[in-house]
Amino acid sequence: MDLRIFTEPQQGAAYDTLLTVAKATEDLGFDAFFRSDHYLRMGNGDGLPGPTDAWITLAGLARETKRIRLGTLMTAGTFRLPGVLAIQVAQVDQMSGGRVELGLGAGWFEEEHKAYGIPFPKEKFARLEEQLEIVTGLWATEPGKTFDFHGTYYDLADSPALPKPAQRKIPVLVGGHGPSRTPRLAAEYADEFNMPFASVEDSERQFDRVRAAAEEAGRGGDELTYSNALVVCVGRDDAEVARRAAAIGREVDELKLNGLAGSPAEVVDKIGRYAAIGSRRIYLQVLDLDDLDHLELISAQVQSQLS
Numbered sequence: 001m002d003l004r005i006f007t008e009p010q011q012g013a014a015y016d017t018l019l020t021v022a023k024a025t026e027d028l029g030f031d032a033f034f035r036s037d038h039y040l041r042m043g044n045g046d047g048l049p050g051p052t053d054a055w056i057t058l059a060g061l062a063r064e065t066k067r068i069r070l071g072t073l074m075t076a077g078t079f080r081l082p083g084v085l086a087i088q089v090a091q092v093d094q095m096s097g098g099r100v101e102l103g104l105g106a107g108w109f110e111e112e113h114k115a116y117g118i119p120f121p122k123e124k125f126a127r128l129e130e131q132l133e134i135v136t137g138l139w140a141t142e143p144g145k146t147f148d149f150h151g152t153y154y155d156l157a158d159s160p161a162l163p164k165p166a167q168r169k170i171p172v173l174v175g176g177h178g179p180s181r182t183p184r185l186a187a188e189y190a191d192e193f194n195m196p197f198a199s200v201e202d203s204e205r206q207f208d209r210v211r212a213a214a215e216e217a218g219r220g221g222d223e224l225t226y227s228n229a230l231v232v233c234v235g236r237d238d239a240e241v242a243r244r245a246a247a248i249g250r251e252v253d254e255l256k257l258n259g260l261a262g263s264p265a266e267v268v269d270k271i272g273r274y275a276a277i278g279s280r281r282i283y284l285q286v287l288d289l290d291d292l293d294h295l296e297l298i299s300a301q302v303q304s305q306l307s
Contacts, residue, residue: 001275001306002031005295006073006229006283010038010112012047013289015057021289022061025068028299032069033061034103034283037076040112044249055088062096070096073194073229073283074105074175077127078118082134082154090139090165098166103173103194104132125181127153132189136172139165175229177202179209187213192225194283197258203228204277227281228274231259234267234298244294248287260284264301271306 005025009018022033037054041047058070070092075085085104093100106124107113113120121127130151141147141161149156174186175194183206186193193210195203211221233248233255235241241262245252255261260270260282271282288294 001271001279002281003298003303003306004032004034004069004281004283005030006034006036006285007289008036008038008285008287009052009057009289010036010041010047011043011287012041012045012049013052014049015052015060017289018052018057019061019064020292021286021295022065022068022070024292024295026065028295029303030068030295030299031281032071032101033065034071034073034101037072037074037079038109038112039118040109040115042109055092058100059092059095062092062099065096065099067099069099069101071101071171071173072103073196074103074173076107076109077104077131078107078113078120078124082131083138083156083159085131086135086138087163089135089170090163093165093167093170094163096166100165100167101171101173101192102135103175104128104135105174105176123153129185130154132172132174132185136189137161139170173227177206179206182206183209183213184217186210186224187217187219190224192227192281194227194229195279196229197231197285198228199258200273200277203274203279207278225280226278227283228279229283229285231255231261232267232284232286232294232298233259233261234264234294234302236263236297244288244291247291264297264305267298267302268305271302 025033039051054072089102106128110120134149138161147159147161171191173192174190176182195206207226214221233244260267
């Protein structure tokens with residue numbers, strides 16, 4: 001079971017904070033550092049010092065880290081044109097020496113689009129499908145050949161399809177709760193399917209849908225990696241769990257029900273339940289980015305039991 005650190009910088013985090021967390025992620029033996037792609041805080045608070053751009057952040061971290069994988073859960077398809085996104089991600093992959101992964105989703109948070117003047121189209125899912133075909137198609141085009149695409153929303157002609165990533169194939173993540181279109185997209189384009197903030201039971205049902213869609217598309221159902229994203233709140237005792245829950249504005253009982261919360265033993269046990277349904281990777285949503293002791297505890301007493 002891989003454990004990855006997943007951050008939500010739109011809630012209030014400067015680049016230097018993210019760099020500190022990313023270096024701790026690497027030093028403590030976690031598999032990867034991922035971040036959301038949002039420009040507006042959700043919920044209460046001021047969100048200071050303001051948003052940071054996902055791919056500019058990852059470009060910086062690519063030069064400051066050596067081992068960990070770097071990526072997004074999920075890049076918003078509404079933020080960037082697919083040709084531009086393919087260039088950006090390929091360049092960051094080069095800068096990292098081949099450690100980048102792209103989670104790509106349709107985009108959903110209308111308020112952040114209004115706040116920063118970003119168009120919020122109605123046909124987001126249909127656009128996402130074209131974006132996935134374009135981005136993966138550009139990367140897969142052989143050097144010296146060109147890429148063309150003529151869709152409903154995007155039109156590319158005689159693209160040199162450059163630059164190329166450092167990796168032969170950048171892993172692509174697709175995720176979500178949709179019962180039909182989402183599994184189909186994952187089966188067509190994804191290397192990994194991620195189920196965000198879902199119970200073991202709901203995750204199992206969705207994983208089964210994705211496996212079935214993959215087999216229908218001519219792939220083996222287990223060709224994809226299956227993963228979960230879950231909020232994390234671990235403590236050495238009840239008081240420490242309660243303190244960490246309060247710091248992120250959550251209740252302990254709710255976190256235990258909907259995330260990974262409690263003692264290290266409780267969290268290891270719940271991760272085991274996800275592993276039993278085929279999840280091979282957990283993205284730990286860390287909401288208090290100043291609490292590095294939390295990461296140290298998870299590394300020492302949770303991750304060590306999963307190795």
